[in-house]
Amino acid sequence: MNKKTVVCEYVGFGHPDVVADMISDAVLDEFLKKDPKTRAGIEVMVKDNIVVLGGEVKSQGRIDYDSTVRRVFESLPYPINHHLTADKIKVINLIGKQSPEISRGVDKEDGSVNAGDQGWVCAMATNETEDYLPLGVHVAKKICQYVASQTELGLGPDCKSQVIIDYDKEGHGRINFILVSTMQQGNLENDRQAIISMIQDNKIGFSDNIFSKYFLCDDEPKIIVNPNGEWRIGGSVSDCGITGRKIVVNQFGGYCPVGGGNLHGKCMSKVDRSAAYMCRYLAKNIVAAGVASTAIIELSYIIGEPQPSSINVELTDNLYEVDDVIEWIKANVDLSPSGIIKRFDGGYPRYFNTARFGHYGKSDKEMQDEQTARLYPWEKTDLASGLFHFLSTKK
Numbered sequence: 243m244n245k246k247t248v249v250c251e252y253v254g255f256g257h258p259d260v261v262a263d264m265i266s267d268a269v270l271d272e273f274l275k276k277d278p279k280t281r282a283g284i285e286v287m288v289k290d291n292i293v294v295l296g297g298e299v300k301s302q303g304r305i306d307y308d309s310t311v312r313r314v315f316e317s318l319p320y321p322i323n324h325h326l327t328a329d330k331i332k333v334i335n336l337i338g339k340q341s342p343e344i345s346r347g348v349d350k351e352d353g354s355v356n357a358g359d360q361g362w363v364c365a366m367a368t369n370e371t372e373d374y375l376p377l378g379v380h381v382a383k384k385i386c387q388y389v390a391s392q393t394e395l396g397l398g399p400d401c402k403s404q405v406i407i408d409y410d411k412e413g414h415g416r417i418n419f420i421l422v423s424t425m426q427q428g429n430l431e432n433d434r435q436a437i438i439s440m441i442q443d444n445k446i447g448f449s450d451n452i453f454s455k456y457f458l459c460d461d462e463p464k465i466i467v468n469p470n471g472e473w474r475i476g477g478s479v480s481d482c483g484i485t486g487r488k489i490v491v492n493q494f495g496g497y498c499p500v501g502g503g504n505l506h507g508k509c510m511s512k513v514d515r516s517a518a519y520m521c522r523y524l525a526k527n528i529v530a531a532g533v534a535s536t537a538i539i540e541l542s543y544i545i546g547e548p549q550p551s552s553i554n555v556e557l558t559d560n561l562y563e564v565d566d567v568i569e570w571i572k573a574n575v576d577l578s579p580s581g582i583i584k585r586f587d588g589g590y591p592r593y594f595n596t597a598r599f600g601h602y603g604k605s606d607k608e609m610q611d612e613q614t615a616r617l618y619p620w621e622k623t624d625l626a627s628g629l630f631h632f633l634s635t636k637k
Contacts, residue, residue: 276303
């Protein structure tokens with residue numbers, strides 16, 4: 243590869259766009275608890291203490307929208323002067339029924355599920371880090387989530403990170419620059435130094451290998467905190483939040499293309515979500531099998547049709563033919579919405595969790611925990627051995 247620079251960002255769970263994502267997925271989860279076959283596309287706008295719900299739902303369940311929204315705010319520790327406590331929230335509900343024209347193309351009489359819309363999706367995995375995320379995404383996410391959680395220290399929950407990674411011609415990356423911008427209620431200089439120490443002293447929780455390999459180098463990365471000065475007011479008081487506005491942040495930053503659709507508030511009949519998870523699942527298993535150091539998978543779909551209209555696989559440092567990998571995928575993995583829903587238990591109400599903590603990035607060790615495995619089934623590497631055996635016979 244040629245020398246290049248990759249930039250990645252992440253936002254904390256108190257960022258207004260993430261709050262909108264969490265509300266949309268919390269509403270989806272409540273419907274799925276009542277009816278696992280719920281079909282939904284839910285949108286949210288939040289400004290100050292007003293939450294506007296929109297979108298469409300088809301479900302046998304009925305939920306209390308107000309209490310669902312308020313429970314989200316119970317989990318958001320904003321300073322008291324923001325007036326964003328559960329009892330101060332006002333909810334405007336504009337959610338309607340799913341269009342019958344869409345519905346007839348999705349749920350078939352035989353129980354199968356077709357694509358709820360046209361869509362093109364993409365995901366990746368790499369052996370660069372233990373959770374199969376590229377280095378910039380891994381670092382930006384870890385730093386931002388840690389700082390956002392330090393509300394007892396007066397930091398967060400609204401914060402942002404930016405990480406710049408330089409890669410040499412051999413593909414070896416190093417961290418060039420780290421930016422953290424966070425709400426902070428204490429002395430600005432003290433908070434700046436506290437965050438820099440969190441990173442330099444590895445309180446973030448990076449694995450020893452990651453920390454020593456990319457941080458402890460001769461030319462240490464430049465770390466900047468709150469370059470614009472004090473940040474006292476955040477969340478939806480300082481900015482409007484809208485569902486789906488952090489598509490790139492939620493996925494793979496500057497490393498990988500993303501599809502045109504938002505993931506949040508959508509049931510698994512929507513390929514924007516289900517097929518994106520499938521792409522990550524396939525990419526991660528390819529890398530875990532040792533087929534390539536990095537894999538990017540792309541799928542596209544036609545509304546009302548079950549199977550993808552295209553499959554594209556890109557492998558870096560691969561030892562096998564891409565056509566053989568695609569052959570194995572087609573023979574062993576059902577890529578229809580029905581197949582994805584079945585493989586990932588798509589009616590399970592897990593989606594608020596993905597909005598708050600992210601969709602991707604679990605190590606094999608973390609996936610040994612049953613609850614984690616159920617929350618993130620697309621992070622499993624259970625296909626790796628079968629793929630490796632198949633490709634070994636092709637040599």
